Amino acid sequence: MSTTKTPDFSRFFLHNSTEAVSQYESLIRSASTSVSNFFKNLEKPYEGLSPREQMEAFKKLNYFPEAPAPLAETFQLTEDLVLKNTLSVTHENCLAHLHCPVLLPSLAAEVIISATNQSMDSWDQAPGASMLEQCFSDELCRLFGYGEDADAIFTSGGTQSNFMGLMLARDYYAFKNLHWDIQKKGLPAEASRFRFVCSDVAHFSVQQSAAILGLGHNAVVTIATDENFRMKPQVLKEKIELLKSEGLLPVAVVGTAGTTDFGSIDSLNEIAEIAEQNGIWFHVDAAFGGALILSDTFKNKLAGIEKADSITVDFHKLFFQPISCSAFLLKEKSRFMLMNLNAEYLNPESNVQHGILDLVYKSIQTTRRFDVLKPFLTLQMIGRKMMGEIIDYTLHLAQQTAELIKADERFQLAAEPSINTVVFRYLPSEVFKNEEINEINSAIKIDLLLKGDAVIGQTGIGGNTFLKFTLMNPLAKIEHIQVLLKKIAERGAEIEAKGDFKKEVETV
Numbered sequence: 001m002s003t004t005k006t007p008d009f010s011r012f013f014l015h016n017s018t019e020a021v022s023q024y025e026s027l028i029r030s031a032s033t034s035v036s037n038f039f040k041n042l043e044k045p046y047e048g049l050s051p052r053e054q055m056e057a058f059k060k061l062n063y064f065p066e067a068p069a070p071l072a073e074t075f076q077l078t079e080d081l082v083l084k085n086t087l088s089v090t091h092e093n094c095l096a097h098l099h100c101p102v103l104l105p106s107l108a109a110e111v112i113i114s115a116t117n118q119s120m121d122s123w124d125q126a127p128g129a130s131m132l133e134q135c136f137s138d139e140l141c142r143l144f145g146y147g148e149d150a151d152a153i154f155t156s157g158g159t160q161s162n163f164m165g166l167m168l169a170r171d172y173y174a175f176k177n178l179h180w181d182i183q184k185k186g187l188p189a190e191a192s193r194f195r196f197v198c199s200d201v202a203h204f205s206v207q208q209s210a211a212i213l214g215l216g217h218n219a220v221v222t223i224a225t226d227e228n229f230r231m232k233p234q235v236l237k238e239k240i241e242l243l244k245s246e247g248l249l250p251v252a253v254v255g256t257a258g259t260t261d262f263g264s265i266d267s268l269n270e271i272a273e274i275a276e277q278n279g280i281w282f283h284v285d286a287a288f289g290g291a292l293i294l295s296d297t298f299k300n301k302l303a304g305i306e307k308a309d310s311i312t313v314d315f316h317k318l319f320f321q322p323i324s325c326s327a328f329l330l331k332e333k334s335r336f337m338l339m340n341l342n343a344e345y346l347n348p349e350s351n352v353q354h355g356i357l358d359l360v361y362k363s364i365q366t367t368r369r370f371d372v373l374k375p376f377l378t379l380q381m382i383g384r385k386m387m388g389e390i391i392d393y394t395l396h397l398a399q400q401t402a403e404l405i406k407a408d409e410r411f412q413l414a415a416e417p418s419i420n421t422v423v424f425r426y427l428p429s430e431v432f433k434n435e436e437i438n439e440i441n442s443a444i445k446i447d448l449l450l451k452g453d454a455v456i457g458q459t460g461i462g463g464n465t466f467l468k469f470t471l472m473n474p475l476a477k478i479e480h481i482q483v484l485l486k487k488i489a490e491r492g493a494e495i496e497a498k499g500d501f502k503k504e505v506e507t508v
Contacts (some may be wrong), residue, residue, distance in 0.1 A: 034079050037078070038083040045225075048456060077102070087102050095472075105374075157323075168335055173194070193249045197220075199254075201261060262423055265419070269303055289418075298392065310330050318392060322374060325375065407491070414466050425465065429493070429496065441492075454487070
């Protein structure tokens with residue numbers, strides 16, 4: 001009788017053999033060396049190929065090779081094509097988005113997270129990890145002023161957290177006011193009259209959530225903002241009264257603590273009072289500004305956030321953690337039951353009898369990463385006080401930058417910074433049409449990007465094109481900002497002198 005030899009795949013996996021551990025350490029050293037080489041040799045925020053050149057280079061790769069390539073060759077390929085075409089979020093001129101440099105302890109956490117590969121849906125896949133997330137979540141709720149009835153869950157980002165807040169708001173309204181279980185029965189007939197209310201500069205995920213929830217973009221009603229891009233509470237109050245008079249059903253109000261473009265923070269106390277008076281769920285999108293809770297100087301900007309029914313907080317923004325790392329906080333944990341499901345293979349009801357903690361009941365994800373380890377290790381190694389000081393520095397930098405812009409007649413400041421976003425635009429020395437000024441500003445942004453000199457943002461206000469600094473980098477100094485503003489002004493003057501702005505935008 002012939003026997004088939006059992007194949008040995010042990011060299012490909014991390015396990016308890018000396019050889020496997022040695023191979024893992026070697027690979028991690030090689031990856032670490034590649035990353036170190038990337039940062040050591042960096043001079044600009046982007047030094048890679050143009051989009052067209054990248055596409056040509058990447059199309060030539062063999063993505064499914066039959067045989068393995070040598071280790072050194074593979075890592076060299078990664079350095080040449082991936083890392084050399086990578087944006088440096090730690091460079092002082094990388095200022096476009098809510099895209100942060102990361103703290104070193106969080107990178108150590110990522111090594112542990114990837115190697116152990118815990119899945120946060122059930123305790124028997126992540127025993128200690130589940131306990132850490134639950135206990136960290138409890139403390140997080142207390143940090144934001146919630147009581148013992150609160151709970152939280154880690155998510156992939158602010159969009160998912162906002163979606164959860166609006167989904168639970170919808171389902172809670174139907175359950176409480178219509179005695180209708182959406183989870184079991186689907187949308188009630190009244191759903192076409194449901195409305196979500198937010199400011200006109202709230203994150204697009206409000207509209208996105210409304211569409212996914214079967215209500216459509218038309219279910220989102222926007223409220224005008226003031227000169228600092230904060231929702232006007234009186235207008236909110238009047239709009240809710242108008243909606244009700246029209247037979248519509250306001251289900252949730254979304255306040256923002258840190259808008260994407262302006263960092264503006266709505267008057268949370270006033271909005272909370274209006275929501276409570278009208279029996280409406282109050283959700284706060286604090287994906288950007290939630291980190292201010294760690295600051296002794298600026299946490300008062302979040303006054304009233306503890307009155308929200310739910311809160312979105314992103315750790316991969318001003319907490320300086322690697323993507324992805326976010327949380328959704330719920331003031332009344334019992335409301336998580338509106339989305340609870342029990343799967344016999346995963347979280348059977350019998351687990352509760354044995355004190356087994358399965359976190360999947362309060363998540364719309366099943367498989368989730370052990371992301372809580374990143375902020376946990378970071379806070380253990382750096383501490384709350386120092387974290388607060390790092391955050392404070394970026395806000396002070398934004399205030400200094402705004403003063404520079406106001407003092408320079410070549411620029412126009414859109415609004416005083418609320419957190420660390422500064423929105424402004426270049427003003428030509430000659431008289432130009434507004435459309436031409438917009439084109440000049442767009443050309444400045446694109447030129448800086450494609451030359452690798454700076455990565456800055458762009459937004460629109462009332463039909464006007466503005467540039468944006470998102471000062472998320474604690475390594476940036478005001479001297480760096482002065483040099484960059486000078487470069488923007490010089491580039492603007494060059495583009496202005498050429499005169500053909502549309503052509504400039506197309507060819508830079």
